[in-house]
Amino acid sequence: MMKQVDVLIVGSGAAGLNAALQLHYRGITDLLVLTDGLEHSTSINTGSDKQTYYKLALCGDALDAPAAMAASYTTGGAMHGDLALVEAAVSPRAFAHLVELGVPFPQDAFGQYVGYKTDHDPRQRATSIGPYTSRVMCERMVARVRSLGIPVREKCTVVELLTEPLVDGKRSACGAVFVNEHQQLEAILARDIVFAVGGPGDLYRDSVYPPMHRGGIGPALLVGAWARSLPESQFGLASTAFRWNVSGSYMQALPRVVSTARDGCCDVREFLLDWIPDTNELYSLLFLKGYQWPFDAARVPAGSSLLDLLIYHEQTVKQRRVFLDYRTNPNGLDVGSLAEEARLYLEKSGAVGETPLERLRQMNPAAVELYRTQGIDLAVEMLEVAVSAQHNNGGLAADRWWRSENIRHLYPVGEVNGSHGVKRPGGSALNAGQVGGFRIAEYIAHSRYAEPQQPITHIHQQAAWVMLTKLQSWLALPGVTDANTAMAEIRARMSDCSGILRHASQLQQAVDESCELLQSILQNGVVAGSIREQLYLRQAAATSLLYLDAVRFQAEAGVGSRGSYLMLADSGESLHPALPLSWRKTAENVHFRSQVLVSWLDEYQQPRHRWEACRPVPQPEHWFERDWADFRDGKVFGEDAGTVSFS
Numbered sequence: 001m002m003k004q005v006d007v008l009i010v011g012s013g014a015a016g017l018n019a020a021l022q023l024h025y026r027g028i029t030d031l032l033v034l035t036d037g038l039e040h041s042t043s044i045n046t047g048s049d050k051q052t053y054y055k056l057a058l059c060g061d062a063l064d065a066p067a068a069m070a071a072s073y074t075t076g077g078a079m080h081g082d083l084a085l086v087e088a089a090v091s092p093r094a095f096a097h098l099v100e101l102g103v104p105f106p107q108d109a110f111g112q113y114v115g116y117k118t119d120h121d122p123r124q125r126a127t128s129i130g131p132y133t134s135r136v137m138c139e140r141m142v143a144r145v146r147s148l149g150i151p152v153r154e155k156c157t158v159v160e161l162l163t164e165p166l167v168d169g170k171r172s173a174c175g176a177v178f179v180n181e182h183q184q185l186e187a188i189l190a191r192d193i194v195f196a197v198g199g200p201g202d203l204y205r206d207s208v209y210p211p212m213h214r215g216g217i218g219p220a221l222l223v224g225a226w227a228r229s230l231p232e233s234q235f236g237l238a239s240t241a242f243r244w245n246v247s248g249s250y251m252q253a254l255p256r257v258v259s260t261a262r263d264g265c266c267d268v269r270e271f272l273l274d275w276i277p278d279t280n281e282l283y284s285l286l287f288l289k290g291y292q293w294p295f296d297a298a299r300v301p302a303g304s305s306l307l308d309l310l311i312y313h314e315q316t317v318k319q320r321r322v323f324l325d326y327r328t329n330p331n332g333l334d335v336g337s338l339a340e341e342a343r344l345y346l347e348k349s350g351a352v353g354e355t356p357l358e359r360l361r362q363m364n365p366a367a368v369e370l371y372r373t374q375g376i377d378l379a380v381e382m383l384e385v386a387v388s389a390q391h392n393n394g395g396l397a398a399d400r401w402w403r404s405e406n407i408r409h410l411y412p413v414g415e416v417n418g419s420h421g422v423k424r425p426g427g428s429a430l431n432a433g434q435v436g437g438f439r440i441a442e443y444i445a446h447s448r449y450a451e452p453q454q455p456i457t458h459i460h461q462q463a464a465w466v467m468l469t470k471l472q473s474w475l476a477l478p479g480v481t482d483a484n485t486a487m488a489e490i491r492a493r494m495s496d497c498s499g500i501l502r503h504a505s506q507l508q509q510a511v512d513e514s515c516e517l518l519q520s521i522l523q524n525g526v527v528a529g530s531i532r533e534q535l536y537l538r539q540a541a542a543t544s545l546l547y548l549d550a551v552r553f554q555a556e557a558g559v560g561s562r563g564s565y566l567m568l569a570d571s572g573e574s575l576h577p578a579l580p581l582s583w584r585k586t587a588e589n590v591h592f593r594s595q596v597l598v599s600w601l602d603e604y605q606q607p608r609h610r611w612e613a614c615r616p617v618p619q620p621e622h623w624f625e626r627d628w629a630d631f632r633d634g635k636v637f638g639e640d641a642g643t644v645s646f647s
């Protein structure tokens, strides 16, 4: 008899763990969390100078409301308004749950949760517990998962989703095939699948995602799940030996930015001065990078993102290595002559030390300690950095109850759910992952009472056996592709062609190469290696093909430069006379802010795309008694709930 479970949760980052808890709280207790590992997620391994959680403002006389917060989400464009409203409306509950679990978000003497402004945030909605907000969230949730006895199977990697066709042409998820802890293929059937596999961090050569996190959107793409906004990733400056964002105080301390020859020590130069000789201007921009961390197309050429671009140029064109040096001051630094914002901030923070390291210690001693615990002593060595992939705003397409838009019973949540558009407020990734868990659990709990339950039958078992056999046959192929070489190729292509600079002219070739690689893998298999590696490569190749083709499609549609990338074309704006001639920025076509790009792989694993109009932020007319009745009757779960106007 094949194993089966009511709800299967794939992934154990902040989003998967919370979904498991929320389901359990609502009486759905036949659960299983399948995961690469509790210690493998981005959530538990990452952070930043002040890792941010975004929620409705809850302090003082800050006037805030779900509709206002939803408006902040949608300003950058390409985000559906109903999803923005849900993420805003449910944010206080999600936040309160974390507080109750013991995540020590700071409150004042009156119980108010003090906030600060994060990027793309007009109010003070952000909060943080320091560098490790998401790690502590995970630790508290793991403790609760264990105390509730929710089963977790680690060292298990899902490689295929099991689906069955439906009469309306869509499909329904009914289980998964995974490589288990004994390196064997195993299948499990489930009524519902919560898919919480994180972002595609492993697909980039230059990445600040933790190395142990790989991301697993591939199995959903391979069964044709719709995705949206795939080209909208976020990039920023990060250290490479230990992957960490060098945002906030790491920049505000004003380190020396130098480049060296490939050996990392010869020919040390403060190369930024060649481009921006006015030291006050240069160091004011450097300071601003602290809270303007992600590369932002709107901040180039005028603005702090010019520094990311110059660093990228030094590395990719000049082939030199770039470091932050906290031991000595940058040449010509005069703190008293900096822009007022920078000068006042440093003074108020008591960051008046002689060297960048002293200032960093004065502002944020934990920031220095963090590197020391990783074996990097900023007092004696320089910190190598690169402009790195950090987050994908896009991902699988799901509705306001986090149901996949075309695969029934599949619920993408967390970073793999592409609810965000071109820009998102800092901290909203963590909020979205928590809110999603509430929505999924409420929907599934409702459906257990309201809908006839989809039985798990021998047909599903049969489908699982067929899939297992198919995968075994594929694994037995001799293969022509070496997994390590192919992964290095994929990562290089993704970083070079869909990073901060995207050359329309290079994209077709990148897509053709990706397509060839995927077809070869599907037809010929992969040269030996563990079955986990072989099957991982298969899904990584499919994923990178769809991502790159989405970037190509978007470039050809004329969307232009936006979010965290520049689309380059000969007809574009010159960024600096000394930069390569081909680095010319196309303007953003703002028409596309009201469109969302939907992408999927068809049955031949060929990329397909279409534009969909952004749904506006709903403005339902409320009347308590009527809304109460709709809630009692379960009408809030209906397709058109909230859209029918009251008259």
Ligand SMILES: Cc1cc2nc3c(=O)[nH]c(=O)nc-3n(C[C@H](O)[C@H](O)[C@H](O)COP(=O)(O)OP(=O)(O)OC[C@H]3O[C@@H](n4cnc5c(N)ncnc54)[C@H](O)[C@@H]3O)c2cc1C
Residues within 6 Å of the ligand: 010, 011, 012, 013, 014, 015, 016, 034, 035, 036, 037, 038, 040, 041, 042, 043, 044, 046, 047, 048, 050, 051, 052, 053, 054, 134, 156, 157, 158, 159, 196, 197, 198, 199, 208, 209, 210, 213, 214, 215, 216, 217, 243, 244, 245, 390, 391, 413, 414, 415, 416, 426, 427, 428, 429, 430, 431, 433
């Ligand atoms: C350096 C850095 C700083 C960040 N700072 C912020 C911030 O300040 N604020 C903010 O909101 N966001 C921030 N983010 C983004 C945020 O941390 C992530 O979006 C979020 O943690 C993702 O959570 P998740 O649960 O969706 O995925 P993850 O935490 O990545 O978890 C995914 C889980 O799925 C498992 N998995 C993956 N594939 C498979 C598979 N095929 N089979 C089984 N298991 C699988 C993994 O092992 C893991 O357990 C930052 C990200 C980075 C990299």
